[in-house]
Amino acid sequence: MSIPISPISLPVAPALSAVPSAANSGSGASFQSLLQNAVNNVETANAQASAAVSDYMSGGNQEIHSMVLATQNADLNFELFMQVRNKVVSAYEEIMRMQV
Amino acid sequence: MTAERQRAEVLVENIANADTTRTASGGPYKRQDVVFESQDVTSPFSSIFDAQMTSQGAGVGISQIITDDGPGDRRYMPGHPDADKDGYVTFPKVNPAEDMVDLLGASRSYQANVSAISAVKDMIQRSIDLFK
Amino acid sequence: MLDPLSRQLEQYMTLLSVRQKLVSSNIANADTPDYRTKDIDFESEFREYLTNPLKSAPNVTDVNGLRVKADGNNVDLDREARLLSENAIRFSVASNLLRGNIKDIRLAISGGGTNS
Numbered sequence: 001m002s003i004p005i006s007p008i009s010l011p012v013a014p015a016l017s018a019v020p021s022a023a024n025s026g027s028g029a030s031f032q033s034l035l036q037n038a039v040n041n042v043e044t045a046n047a048q049a050s051a052a053v054s055d056y057m058s059g060g061n062q063e064i065h066s067m068v069l070a071t072q073n074a075d076l077n078f079e080l081f082m083q084v085r086n087k088v089v090s091a092y093e094e095i096m097r098m099q100v
Numbered sequence: 101m102t103a104e105r106q107r108a109e110v111l112v113e114n115i116a117n118a119d120t121t122r123t124a125s126g127g128p129y130k131r132q133d134v135v136f137e138s139q140d141v142t143s144p145f146s147s148i149f150d151a152q153m154t155s156q157g158a159g160v161g162i163s164q165i166i167t168d169d170g171p172g173d174r175r176y177m178p179g180h181p182d183a184d185k186d187g188y189v190t191f192p193k194v195n196p197a198e199d200m201v202d203l204l205g206a207s208r209s210y211q212a213n214v215s216a217i218s219a220v221k222d223m224i225q226r227s228i229d230l231f232k
Numbered sequence: 233m234l235d236p237l238s239r240q241l242e243q244y245m246t247l248l249s250v251r252q253k254l255v256s257s258n259i260a261n262a263d264t265p266d267y268r269t270k271d272i273d274f275e276s277e278f279r280e281y282l283t284n285p286l287k288s289a290p291n292v293t294d295v296n297g298l299r300v301k302a303d304g305n306n307v308d309l310d311r312e313a314r315l316l317s318e319n320a321i322r323f324s325v326a327s328n329l330l331r332g333n334i335k336d337i338r339l340a341i342s343g344g345g346t347n348s
Contacts, residue, residue: 065227065245065327072230072334073234080341122259136264157265160260209262212309216256217235219320226327227245230334 030089038081042074047075101217104210107134111203124139125154129192136160150201168193195224238333243281245297245326247274252319258312259348266304269295 056062066092117129152160170193178187234242235343253271259265277290298306 063227063246063249064224065230065249065330066242068227068230069234069238069242069330070256074339076334076341079338083341083343101260103260107263118273136261158257158261160264176308205263208309209259212259212262212313215258215313216316219316220252220256222324223249229330230327 017050031092034084035088038077038084041077045070045074045077101210101213103134103136103162103225104213107136108206109211110134111199111206114194114199115196115203117192118196129194130172131192131194133166133168134162135164135166136162141221187207235333238283238330239285241326241330241333243285244278245330247272247278247281247290248319248323248326252316252323254292255319257317258307259316262305262307262309262312263303264305267307268305269298270309275341287303300318313320332344 049070052062052067056067059071114131141146172190172193174188176187177183177189179191183189238324251272254272258269258271271294272290273294295306298308298311300306
């Protein structure tokens with residue numbers, strides 16, 4: 001039985017850091033910071049991409065290739081975030097399974 | 101491109117009328133020429149092309165068309181219906197050879213402009229391909 | 233997320249795009265009296281970017297050493313045509329490299345296969 005983790009909200013982090021010490025005590029903090037890092041990157045990249053696309057659409061001085069790269073960058077950050085989330089979820093589930 | 105094309109049109113008209121001794125307004129054909137001027141361009145192309153082509157450069161347009169009002173060539177042809185009382189006919193001051201050379205130049209410039217548009221369009225396409 | 237080399241490629245493409253706009257301007261004004269050919273010093277602008285990525289717009293300068301025609305215009309169509317091709321080719325190379333980089337990063341993220 002696993003607690004469903006929503007990708008955007010952070011309240012999952014305290015639950016992870018409450019994992020008993022079968023895992024080493026640093027792992028809760030590092031799960032949290034991994035996810036936090038990934039979310040921050042996604043938010044920054046998305047903001048930059050949105051700004052670039054807006055500027056492009058309203059006829060500003062935005063170069064097309066820069067705008068495309070900004071959106072690709074946002075995509076890559078998001079894909080990385082999804083992978084990190086998946087790994088964190090499966091690691092958490094595995095740890096939970098260890099508790100007999 | 102529009103400017104070069106207009107220039108070509110004026111030159112062709114000059115050459116075609118090189119021997120016109122009588123026009124609708126009376127008198128021989130008067131040679132015309134165009135004056136180019138760097139201008140900001142409002143282009144009928146899409147706004148993408150506009151932003152790419154003109155945001156850091158200068159367009160060009162025709163600022164005026166000059167008519168040569170100087171005296172034409174006078175040739176002695178007493179039997180000609182347009183001859184004046186001395187037997188001279190006034191022909192337009194058009195040198196077809198000179199205008200022909202200018203026409204070739206305008207054509208070459210026009211071609212260069214076509215190449216430029218094609219190159220920029222290709223670059224835009226490649227930028228879009230980064231999405232793949 | 234995009235690695236530094238990709239950022240450099242992006243800036244390279246931006247500079248090429250700026251240069252191409254100037255070449256297009258020069259071509260459009262090939263018969264305009266008193267028009268002077270414009271360009272940027274590509275190599276030094278790019279090198280400046282490598283040391284200072286936040287540098288803003290490049291300097292547009294006049295080009296020396298061009299023959300001035302009787303109407304004051306100094307555009308050399310051969311030079312502009314050559315630059316047109318060169319810029320287009322470089323842009324194409326850079327965009328291909330960039331596309332490859334993006335693919336590689338995506339591959340690295342997904343680990344090349346499905347993981348549990």
